[in-house]
Amino acid sequence: MTISAWPNPFIEQRADPFILRHSGVYYFIASVPEYDRLEIRRSATLAGLRHATPVVVWRKPERGPMSELIWAPELHFIQGKWYIYYAAAPTKALDHLNMFQHRMFALECADADPLTGTWEEKGQIKTQFDTFALDATTFEHQGKRWYLWAQKAPDIPGNSNIYLCEMANPWTLKGEPVMLSKPEFDWECRGFMVNEGPAVLRHGERLFISYSASATDENYCMGLLWIDLAAEITNPHNWRKSPQPVFTTSYENRQYGPGHNSFTTTEDGQDVLVYHARNYTEIEGDPLYDPNRHTRLKLIGWNEEGMPQFGIPPADRP
Template sequence: MIISEVEKEKEYHYILSYTRSPQEKKIYAPRLAYSMHLAYSEDGSNYRALNHNSGVLFAKATENENGTLNAKSLHNPYIFILQDGTYGVVAVRTEAEGQHDTESKGAVLFFHSSDLLHYREIGLIDLKGGVHVHDVMCEYNELTHSNVIRWRDEHGCFFQNTMQNLFRLTSASTPTRTEAFVLTSASPDIEGIIPRNVLRVPRQVAQRAVHRLTPPANIAIQVPDRIIATSTEDLKALKAIAKYSDGTTSLKKVDWNGDMVTWEEEGTYLVTGTVVQEHYAFPIAANRADPCITKWKSKYYFVATNDEDHNQTLYIRESDTIAGLVEARETLILDTSTYDDIKGLLWAPELHIIADELYLFHAATSGDFLNEECHVMKLRTGGNPTHAADWSRPQRVLRNDGTYLCEAGKVISLDMTVFKWNDEYYASWSERQFVPVDRGAWLYIAKLDSKEPWRLSSEPVLLSKPDYGWANNHTYVDEGPFALIRNGKLFLTFASAAVDATYCVGLLTLNTNGDLLNPEQWTKWNYPLLTSRSVTGEFGPGHNSYVLDDEGITWNVYHARPGLDAPRACGIRRVHFDIDGYPVLDLTEDRDLKREFVNVSVEVVVKHD
């Protein structure tokens, strides 16, 4: 069979790399705009932005001897194919706001990717020029079996180097003068776009990037044409399969009209039904942040930071269903007047079940902000979570040697979460050293003593620093970790940046059979899962948690702002899982279920043995 050139061309699609022009700092600051973005086209002419027109590749910060970070950005990224068919990116590294980066003078930043989704920063390639690089491109030369790097310096002169192996960062040849280079590019109508180069890639690679970097949309609802049933319970158990544009599916409960069937009589009946979708208008709780919903003894409980009184109280809601929590009555379980050492800033409460007992983790201070530390309260056995008197006095978290987790007044701790993995309990939290220097907020993990959950049973291990532009925008913060476990995969989401409209959700994933206390066994995504550009009208989404309902559906409970400068408020949205099993946090209700598909029918054959 002879394949025509036209048919061959259909096997390839097109990826455009670009950066963006910064906008107002609360909307799209330089640390966000100066990152590599991607757009997709089937024909090389009509492009659409991926990932909500947000960056997918950011430069890492560098670190000083005292632990503080120097934020970095990137300009003029160029994406290309390596000899083995994987992908490389070269870019000019800059200071955070786009100025010349002294540390990378005479060098360009090199990244590697196997799929245009996950990127590893290899480091700075020394071009041996001794001047600031302004622009760069790279191609693999099949004839010479070498990589050719062409670049322009700050004075407008053009040079080139050759390298046999880009991963050997110091192996570039001496630069030679060359003619100006021209990029193959495109200029689609995408907000703020500063286009770079177009790369032709295999169709399956491009489409996978599209599926992973675009929220899916419901394209069909499927139910069987016929079922055999003996009772209304058989009918109620029948669920619909929602199919999505990326090839994924999700089970949906159906409200079947069982009254159409005479169950005592054998026969065939046409039964109609309505696909069920819980509706949660944003926000579900105003002036609340850092929300957590937990199921305990057949009931659901909601707790959150109370912004309404400047974080002086913690309230709890109780309901038989998650939906019922929206209108449920709040009852006070902790305030700043009950205990002498709990004086304010009651932050980020989380309910966790440990060895069949219920605990409340939260942060509090004995005085000012610099004394903010993680605390734990225990519900007495048989107690009622809505009764303040059934909760123990807050206990400050201890290290495994019995000393306090942090030295109050110098290092604060907050946002402690707990999860169980392979029959062991783990705690993850955020610490921020302020004295002698402010190093920003970092994420830690340790094993937890299940008999005394206010005590760690291993030394803390550093998991993540706010080293990407989306995590150090306006301030250096990684906080609010929470575990999501599904099908043997462990995901740890966390919140980053300032608690404003640029707040966002990042992701750490544990490698298969990895050791949780080995940082090398975790993979950190280069770009955030959820930002202000993910869902219209929700600004600064972050500090989220997850809960599984009675139907087996995972829900994301988060806070965001209903306006650019509006107070924080809580929302709930279903968590979808993409083609690779990773969580999708931006699947809105209209994309989750199209209204035209909600009405379904099935032929029910009633048989009795």
């Protein structure tokens, strides 16, 4: 499968895309424009996800702490069970302040098939602050399970920073979280001061974390953190941060606000960037309610120093 074989958009009106490859099978989950449900697609091939039938596995309740704005789900397989991590806001207030009242939640499925199995709500994943929190992911490293997410700190300006913490189990944190990155460069602070949507990638002797920055319009872009595989990942000083964004709007190709990515691999093991972007800038109202952030795929290159080369968002093509 080469990049020329993937249509662009790959899947329309699916933002915050996440693709899991498990036991040779591909699973796709993302934010839906209505922000009201979680649905999974499955395919034996990466290309097949495009036309796979979505299966709704959970719908938001009418009221309560996770009854609005279901954002950025991820699907993971941990110790023989399936988990979905997602963010949700409480029942809407008339003043709309709940737009930024998200907290993070987990669902568990002990059945073999996550599309037909029973999903159990495991509740909110509690962190060090009771503040706006979202975009959780998880990974194994150095024999431990880690949780990585974005959250507002009470004493730091801006919307969200990137935090890391060990997990006691798939829905409970263990020990003290550490902050790996906060908005500090101009390209991280356009419209909003944002670091969010972290995603993990290993290559060679390094562990990489990509993340998204700035407002969700054409200013949205991707940054990069990295660390040596043998280094202590809970020491923020061991992490390096690119002073420039690594994936940005292409005005020439009419690809605006690329970001909120995940990573997967092709059937033959090539690294793939999974991301969303719009193909126009004329957004009416809040960009979050514009449905046309489409899922897109792009191969990742690597330079001689072992650093990822994300390149430029390719233009739309059927």
